[in-house]
Amino acid sequence: MTMMESEDLGRLRRTERRQFQLVRVSAVVLLLLGLLLGIGREAAYRLQAAEAAEVQADILAGAISAPLAFEDRTTLVQALRAFQRNPDIAEAIVFDMRGQAIALRGDSQHLVPPSEAGTLRQDGRLVVTRPVVEEGVPFGWVRLVTTRDPLPEILGRYLALGLMTLIAALLLWFASRMAIRLEQRAGQLEAANARLREEMAQRARAEEALRQSQKMEALGQLTGGVAHDFNNLLTVIMGGLETIGRQLSKLPGGAESARVLRARDMALHGAERAATLTQRLLAFSRRQPLQPQTLDPNRLVQGLGELLRRSLGETIDLETVLSAGVWRIQADAVQLENAMLNLAVNARDAMPEGGRLTIETANTALDEAYADSVPEGLAPGQYVMIAVTDTGAGMPREILKQVFEPFFTTKEVGKGTGLGLSQVYGFVRQSHGHVAIYSEVGVGTTIKIYLPRHVGEEAEPEPSRAVGVDLLVGDERILLVEDHDDLRSYSAGILRELGYEVCEARDGEAALACLDKGFRPDLLFTDVVLPGGYNGRQIAEAVAARGIAVPVLFTTGYTRNAIVHNGRLDPGVDLITKPFTFEQLAEKVRRILDRPSPAQAGPETP
Amino acid sequence: MDTAVKAAFITKFPAFAQGLPDGGVLNVCIVGQDDFGAAIERAAATRVVVRRLPAVTPASGCHVAYVTGSARQSVREALAAVAGHPVLTITDAGAGGTRGMIHFVVAGERVRFHVDTIQAERSRLQLSSKLLALALSVRR
Structure with a gap:
């Protein structure tokens, strides 16, 4: 109303x-x-x-x-x-x-x-x-x-008057009663009206929130799609640039080649920055494959201390308030660090005159009422909160609504990408968490990241072994499935250069054709998203169905459901994210092939 | 006793008669013997002048004439003298049988009266029906 x-x-x-x-x-x-x-x-x-x-x-x-x-x-x-x-x-x-x-x-x-x-x-x-x-x-x-x-006569004389009085009194009583009742009714009506209006306002708020989340979703799809294509291109570009570098290093040095090498380095640097951007876009679109591991949030924050202090500069004090006994969480450590760094950088930019950045950790429980108020959906339960608070300029309400949108920035042109908070948002959402933002103009801003408590076995992170490039060569057979022609030849080039025998396939049919020709791979290296009847996972299953027990390395810049369950990788499944470099691919392939029992590394059937 | 009653009655009769000349004072003329003395004046509710006359004439200015007969004028003569004139004539059975317009009698130890409306009408006097209702007899 x-x-x-x-x-x-x-x-x-x-x-x-x-x-x-x-x-x-x-x-x-x-x-x-x-x-x-x-x-x-x-x-x-x-x-x-x-x-x-x-x-x-x-x-x-x-x-x-x-x-x-x-x-x-x-x-x-x-x-x-x-x-x-x-x-x-x-x-x-x-x-x-x-x-x-x-x-x-x-x-x-x-x-x-x-x-x-x-x-x-x-x-x-x-x-x-x-x-x-x-x-x-x-x-x-x-x-x-x-x-x-006589009495009847008196009564008769007063009867009319009495009757009149009675009627008037009745009328008065009735009118008062009616008035009271109507007043009550009006009150009820008004209350109902107020309730209705409140409900409508609530609904409008919910719709607004839904619209916002739908917008984020749409933006995510858009940016995800763009980033996916971009990643493929970047992989090719970076691969090309690396090949140029490797070939140049074999040529005799000279001024000419030094200049070319410098140009190659600049180009590679640019491509790497572009890759970082697409990573963030993917993070926002929640299609970035995460490799969650069990983390101690306090340890992560402490570990970040030095890096943060350096990024914040000397005018900003860093204070960490870490609650004792904070629960474990399961999250992608690198992405969480990225998120923290993004928040720190935003906080720094909000405090050009200096100030204080406070990072807190605490255990908390989000109840159903709170979870219901989150339009994107949130499961009530136990969460670990990591709050980043600055004493900066703060933000007005209108801006708060938009801060998580990609490319939204209040910074000067060229200063910010507008992807920092988008990454935080996408990452946290993909990790089944929740981001809340509180800001007061002139007082500061607090961003709280809620990540679900992890209860269960701690999966020890795989120790990264420093392996020299010269040790990454091999002569095993690799079945390579990739629909992107340039990317396929790039990958095949790397693998062949490393000494591997490669059967290239552009889709599932072709991959099976490789097997039919008698090619017995030691590793299946496949893109997750493929045209035709098979996606990466299905190819892996098809290969397994033929009695060929083989480890699988997936690659993607853009994963949906094929190998990623709820945005997380199943344990034992290997993934290399596009774009990847020569070294990254070489190392990943070698590591998988060097595992003690490769048969167990295959994808788990759901 | 009767005398006082009669004296009171005499002053009261004019109130029941119409046709008597107006005047602030009621003139009561007595022709003949009477025992009233000052009883009439005493009994009257209005101003009364009692005149004792040897004889009455229409010019005597009487409103009421109590006639018992004097040496000069008998009852009959007195009645005849004022007949046709507005004089309320009262006679008394104690003074003979000749009756005026009102004729006192004592009946059963009470003073009562007869009324003669013929004589009254002849004198253009209208006697009240209330008076007639109390009369022992009425001659019409």
């Missing part, structure tokens, strides 16, 4: 209140009117009754004037008797000029001789005293005492 409608509601309520006020006032007026009318009626009735009694008294006076004047007691008494037969008259009394009373009842309370005419009301009775006058000559007084009004 909009604000407009809420105003309408308010107006409606006010109108209703006014109407009820009107009803209430009407009822009160009715009540007063009834009272007034009743009083008026009663007064009129009494006046009329008094007048009637006076007329009666005058009639009596006329009737008894002669008997009174001529002392005809018999006639007088008869007249009085006749009068008292009237049911309205309780007593009729005659006084002569001396004040002597002639009454039918001796015990009357109204025998006090009168001095003047008058009408009194005593105990609900009218006492009317009138002179007996004939032709201006007074002969005495008559006094009439009326009977009390």
